[in-house]
Amino acid sequence: MHPIQSLRRRMPTLHRATTTHLPWLPPRSSWLPPPPGCAAKPPPSLSNAAVLRAVKSPSATPRQVVAIYSAAARQRGFHHDLPTYKALLSLLASHRRFRAIELLLARMPHDGLLPGPALLLPLVRSFSAAGRGLDALLRACPSPLSERLLSSLIHALLLSGDLNIARSVLSAVAGLGQPLHARHYSGLVRTLCDRDGVRSATEFLDLLAAKGCVPDVYFYRSLIRDICRRGGNSIAAAFEVVEQMRRSGREPDVEVWNTLVQGCARAGQMSKAEEVMAEMGRNSGAAIADARTYNALISGIPDRLMSQDGIMAFRRMVERGVPPDVVTFSALIGGLGRAGRVWECNAMLGKMVRLGIPPDVACYKVLVGVYRINNMPDDASAIAEAMKYDVLDS
Template sequence: MAPHGRAALVRAVAACPGCREEQALHCLVCKLGHASDVVMATALLTCYGKRGLLALAQRLFDEMTRRDSIAFNAMLAALGASGRTADARRLFDRMPDADRTPASWNTVLTCYCRAGDLASAREVFDASLRATTSSLVSWNAMIDGYCKAGRMDAAQELFDRMTGSSPRDVVTWNTMMAGYLRRGDPAAAIAMFRRLMQQQTLRPTTVTMATAVSACAQAGDLALGREIHLSIRRLGTTADAVLSNALIDMYFKCGSVDRALEVFVTMPGGAPNLFCWNTLIAGLGRNSRGEDAVRAFRDMVEKVVKPDAVTFVAVLSACSHSGLVAEGRELFAEMLPVHGVAPRMEHYGCMVDLLCRAGLLGEATRLVRAMPVRPNAKILGSLLLHAHAHARGPGPEQGEEDGVRVGQWAAEQIAELDSHDGAAFGLSNMYASLQRWDHVEMHRRRSKMMNAARANGKEPGRTSYII
């Protein structure tokens, strides 16, 4: 086959839309007598690896009569993408030293980091240093592994060693900033950002700015967040959806609603995506702008942006914080039939919180009892808390459930989930506050019996109150 025809076939292999087409091309390659062509075989091998067709990739690799470093690296990448770390290491150990390129070391190192085996990853990293085949990618991969594992001391130690032949790039700085932010140390992330901005050779990226803005949101530092926003404009940094979303979230968390709305309505590059809408709705709810959050939800749907489970948590929470009972009921009722989003535990939790805050304990209890799955301790704890307050009030409203009986039922349900979560203590307190000392003593005896049964490995009998 002429060189141009061979190149066209390789491009066709790389552009295959699915595995059937790949296998058909594989058969064609064999019929044309190019099965031994290392370039052609490697192109197919890479495609199989990207599709997760590991068995086909392994078979093709084993049948190759000649392999170069690119073929070895393609097989290593396929094994690594499938989580076959041990197999990737065995293949790496079989490779001739001449074929071990920096990409080979990086692939094995990344495999170990992804598997959480940082000891083996560090062993490979140190070996690559001794073999003088390490690259900036190796340093960044090892630092990223430490950061994702929360080992910021080890990550900082490597970061400080990066000089001379392994200078830091902006990815290195971004990785360290994200690591500190993930650990809940926004001050360290901000300090890292300030050091980066003092560099004369590196230009911050949108990821850099988004991470710094997120650190400001976590620290509640509106002044610095505003300063970074002005720097973004001054430097001409493109505010993509990720950076815009970080700015909106930062302004909302710092209480600057108007600036958050300004960023949202002036987003460049087209319409806001679902993540930005979710941040907008959640931010409005967090700042007691529940009616605006509901309107934003309706606007989003009108603009044919399909809501997801996160959207409904945001809008139902907004209704709860603003006391919008009717709106919350309506939104919850239309989740599945209108938007195709099945209510989850967190959505039921929002509705229980909304109804309990509005004093509708009976409706909240009926909703919990009608749940298709068993309620968790958080939902039951909310019922117990509000039942306590309801029982201490001037008396149940007409049609409302009795707070004491709701509290009894919720506490028993929690106790069946976990005997150490404090439900028994909460119910005893409720009885004591009502001066129902006979109930206090009875409940304490029952709790002791249930705990003793659990200690003996027996399942205590269930109690179900009629509510």
């Protein structure tokens, strides 16, 4: 006999109508006492394994499996398990029974179960493929979604390359009023930058901002720093992110400005770097360019341009009354030394000593590396010995 038919023969029948949230999913109900003169017969029972076999039957239809599911749910003390829900939801998704899926998800907590990423992932894809909004699906899930569940869901979508679905999920979650954190959307934003360009990423950030989810300054710092490190024409993309940041009501802080200055120097756009530093002075929310800003500028200059642009930036720094520190000299010495300008490197070292700025361990390591690169082993050994004594004295 077919498994569906055998189960339907064993389905218990109700002696009275019951109220339910779902017309075809009656809640568990107590059995009525038998009529007078009739012997009490124990009702037939359905196990989770039997229900699962019926759901997975190749010839099963949604109406049949829902009927069996409902009959099992009416049994006293019966709880559907997670494999049953997964199989039934998968079957309903294949038949595009979206409203039934939403009702089943709402039913899961009654059985002490919560949907996980393995259950939600195929449902999200089915809804998206059918052009159905994800708001109703996510609203049917226990609200709010746990941060771990949301992170796992977005991560799985990014791994499979479903960027548009991940964007729709985050947009729907933000639209439901659930707070989003940077760990939820940072991976998507960076993937959008890599694959579709920064314009696509800023459009998505604008969408989140319109729904009340504005990233904090720390997120923008990290994103702008990653973009600037790519080199080439990436500095223009970094400025696009700054414009989106301002549209969202976030003003760049000194760390963002310093990152932009360094990115301009790395791209060889010294005039643009000067414009950014001037903008810092005009912006009331940012500090005036200080030693950290000039250090970022000098450290971003390519080695081949250090003897020209690096020295010029150092002179401008001193002229404007910004005192250099050991980081400034380390950047200059390293760049000049790697460019083979050893005599200028030694001149900078002498200037640092005359200004009373003692070298730190990082500066000593830069000097050792410079002398080794330029095939000066005796000088490298002397610096290494000096570093050893300074470290012992400190």
